[in-house]
Amino acid sequence: MSTAHGSTSQGARARARIEVTAAIKDEARRQLAADGAAKLSLRAVARELGMVSSALYRYFPSRDDLLTALIIDAYNSVGESAEAARDDFADVGPGHRWIAVCEAVRGWALAHPHEYALIYGSPVPGYSAPDTTIPAASRVGQVFIGIVRDAHKGLGLAKPPLPAQLRPEAERMAADFAPDLPPETMAALIAAWAQLYGLVGFELFGQFHRVVEDRERFFRHAVGQLAHGVGLVYPQTGPAAEGG
């Protein structure tokens, strides 16, 4: 630990490494946002940073490793958006909080389409995400679990239907992710979670072109129905109201 002339606890070299690594990720993220993952080029990143391409391999052993770093950042970014929405709507009742978080996910996706495609679209061919991504990837899901848990401990939940054949699987899911929640709820929650991304993905990837025009409103209604399917009830429909 001989800090001869360095002003930080770590040596100047370690500090530079952190800065260069961050600069590489920033520039890579810029290119990702501009042209998408497939056109992200190590050489172009290096060029933009004024370094030679081979130097970049000191920081990321391959293009896939750089992509993995961006994937983790993207998961954390959308996770933060979801958590922020949850906190901003802490006092509106579970149903509306659910909708707010869904809209946060959609808003993030519209603002970062290529990053959304990177994490929820088709995975880069030949690339399989390492387990490193799992914690970041589960943040959004945890937000939804938290909302449902609050409702369960508070106003209560309507129990979604669950076929007998699916009960073992639902019980395993509940045991794995939220032992305090009913299996019926957990199964419905995971289905709703996946369906949310169907709605977002279709809008983002152009399937709603000439199909859905008032997308904001359509989305809001659809995710409201999703909340309904999970068993969340919200004021204006009345408690446990089912049919329209």
Added chain:
Amino acid sequence: MSTAHGSTSQGARARARIEVTAAIKDEARRQLAADGAAKLSLRAVARELGMVSSALYRYFPSRDDLLTALIIDAYNSVGESAEAARDDFADVGPGHRWIAVCEAVRGWALAHPHEYALIYGSPVPGYSAPDTTIPAASRVGQVFIGIVRDAHKGLGLAKPPLPAQLRPEAERMAADFAPDLPPETMAALIAAWAQLYGLVGFELFGQFHRVVEDRERFFRHAVGQLAHGVGLVYPQTGPAAEGG
């Protein structure tokens, strides 16, 4: 039209062009299935076919044009699967027919993951699908509309809830795609359509890894709930039964 020595109505050259075009698409589809769209290489296709890469440009002006051809084929392929399932389950009631078609879509996706990614995953960056793809792309949707229409003309539909704010949009959707169906049904149908692909995509792209294990059953139940949300009712739950 002087067929000097040709045995077909078109000249030998026109016939050869069709065959070569088909051979290119076949080999490209092979590579697509093996390694995904991003690794589909014109040069590799040409190499495999024993021709030089520049010759291939006589048939497809660019890589994107070849991809477009594969996209249309993929849409038609999944559309055919959906239509076949609909026809195979013509006499089981709309609810079960809906589930059968959903399972056909899922089965096709699992059998052709890279083709699924090509059409429903993130679009190839910088590439925007031309209108040529629209007819093929709408086949699956038409199948679902047909199922709901049959139910509407037959046993009847439960009307899903529809907020007043969304009514104009729902009426436009109905007018555009199925004027004989109630707007409430049309809006719910389009939402269910998108949500189906959320379920399929999450399974295919690994989001269900360590989350959903009994995927077959989970999917079957989830799309059953989707049918329910559209207003389709099926025998074992009893007519128009809502809560579980």
Added chain:
DNA sequence: TCCAAAGCAAGAGCAGTGCTCTCTTTTTAG
């Protein structure tokens, strides 16, 4: 304080890509 070791940047080079251009051969159509 000095010196070996480790970290890092730079450049050349390999194999691959999409695509264009030119040149030659083959087939078609008048």
Added chain:
DNA sequence: CTAAAAAGAGAGCACTGCTCTTGCTTTGGA
């Protein structure tokens, strides 16, 4: 029979990810 159109072949350009070698700088222990 001949001019035009279509097709194949090859070279070449600019780009990619990645590796290897060559020097230079910082680091950490003796």
